[in-house]
Amino acid sequence: xxxxxxxxxxxxxxxxxxxxxxxxxxxxxxxxxxxxxxxxxxxxxxxxxxxxxxxxxxxxxxxxxxxxxxxxxxxxxxxxxxxxxxxxxxxxxxxxxxxxxxxxxxxxxxxxxxxxxxxxxxxxxxxxxxxxxxxxxxxxxxxxxxxxxxxxxxxxxxxxxxxxxxxxxxxxxxxxxxxxxxxxxxxxxxxxxxxxxxxxxxxxxxxxxxxxxxxxxxxxxxxxxxxxxxxxxxxxxxxxxxxxxxxxxxxxxxxxxxxxxxxxxxxxxxxxxxxxxxxxxxxxxxxxxxxxxxxxxxxxxxxxxxxxxxxxxxxxxxxxxxxxxxxxxxxxxxxxxxxxxxxxxxxxxxxxxxxxxxxxxxxxxxxxxxxxxxxxxxx
Numbered sequence: 001x002x003x004x005x006x007x008x009x010x011x012x013x014x015x016x017x018x019x020x021x022x023x024x025x026x027x028x029x030x031x032x033x034x035x036x037x038x039x040x041x042x043x044x045x046x047x048x049x050x051x052x053x054x055x056x057x058x059x060x061x062x063x064x065x066x067x068x069x070x071x072x073x074x075x076x077x078x079x080x081x082x083x084x085x086x087x088x089x090x091x092x093x094x095x096x097x098x099x100x101x102x103x104x105x106x107x108x109x110x111x112x113x114x115x116x117x118x119x120x121x122x123x124x125x126x127x128x129x130x131x132x133x134x135x136x137x138x139x140x141x142x143x144x145x146x147x148x149x150x151x152x153x154x155x156x157x158x159x160x161x162x163x164x165x166x167x168x169x170x171x172x173x174x175x176x177x178x179x180x181x182x183x184x185x186x187x188x189x190x191x192x193x194x195x196x197x198x199x200x201x202x203x204x205x206x207x208x209x210x211x212x213x214x215x216x217x218x219x220x221x222x223x224x225x226x227x228x229x230x231x232x233x234x235x236x237x238x239x240x241x242x243x244x245x246x247x248x249x250x251x252x253x254x255x256x257x258x259x260x261x262x263x264x265x266x267x268x269x270x271x272x273x274x275x276x277x278x279x280x281x282x283x284x285x286x287x288x289x290x291x292x293x294x295x296x297x298x299x300x301x302x303x304x305x306x307x308x309x310x311x312x313x314x315x316x317x318x319x320x321x322x323x324x325x326x327x328x329x330x331x332x333x334x335x336x337x338x339x340x341x342x343x344x345x346x347x348x349x350x351x352x353x354x355x356x357x358x359x360x361x362x363x364x365x366x367x368x369x370x371x372x373x374x375x376x377x378x379x
């Protein structure tokens with residue numbers, strides 16, 4: 001979803017490779033060995049394994065919304081698994097396994113992990129990463145739990161009261177502390193929105209630089225986390241920041257879609273017809289009633305006891321922000337989770353125009369499908 005491989009706060013998804021049976025969990029069991037008879041038991045592998053891009057957090061809410069009360073946490077492997085339930089809490093007959101990304105997979109891209117591990121059914125994919133890896137491991141995104149990428153550039157409104165947009169930052173030559181290699185930066189540089197000399201790629205994910213500079217620099221972050229953390233957790237700052245979404249600045253990628261391997265579409269088709277609408281509804285149920293899923297997320301993070309810290313305050317803020325900004329929401333129609341091909345093709349063209357390493361003939365239709373979406377499900 002978000003280049004979280006480096007997002008370290010210092011205070012701080014289906015594919016059988018070849019055959020459906022390969023999509024089961026480590027045991028490779030069949031559907032009949034899962035938790036019982038349910039809507040997915042005849043069509044899906046016994047265990048649906050979803051590889052995420054980071055530690056559990058509320059931006060992953062749709063996944064944890066589908067976990068039953070029998071969920072368990074494997075601390076060593078950083079996996080949360082349990083009965084996959086539908087919106088009524090019914091056992092669907094299969095197990096859902098949610099795997100942590102980032103350091104848990106050696107900070108490698110989800111696509112690379114999927115290429116190496118056939119037990120993964122589906123993984124998180126973003127438009128840019130999906131395009132960069134397409135020649136080596138072509139992925140097909142089948143549903144978008146997040147409509148809008150939460151990534152932002154933020155700044156101090158007291159230091160820069162007249163800055164409203166990223167373009168304003170660029171026009172005024174304000175230093176932006178970011179992770180190196182961000183696709184959006186290459187696009188914005190190519191478009192003249194920002195300049196090379198104002199990009200400082202030394203960001204380490206922590207708050208110390210922004211705070212020590214007294215807000216004289218701008219910094220990357222996520223709308224669903226950092227604004228709350230800087231005001232409430234990072235007490236040395238303790239006040240509001242202002243920001244603009246990368247999406248609103250004109251680079252409208254999809255982030256954290258659930259993607260299968262292209263080669264597995266035929267084998268998983270019957271499963272996806274049933275599973276994708278459950279994901280759509282789970283995204284809606286989560287933002288309308290997040291407490292249970294957020295409790296699972298917080299519990300998993302606490303049990304992992306790693307550097308990643310995630311509590312009730314930021315979890316609640318994340319959900320509020322997802323609703324307020326439409327990070328979870330319908331597209332230009334009344335449907336949640338489907339893909340706007342025009343939007344995705346424009347993002348791909350921006351990447352090509354910036355000279356990035358994207359196949360020249362790659363289109364959104366190669367990377368996305370609405371075949372399994374229920375158009376009647378929306379916020």
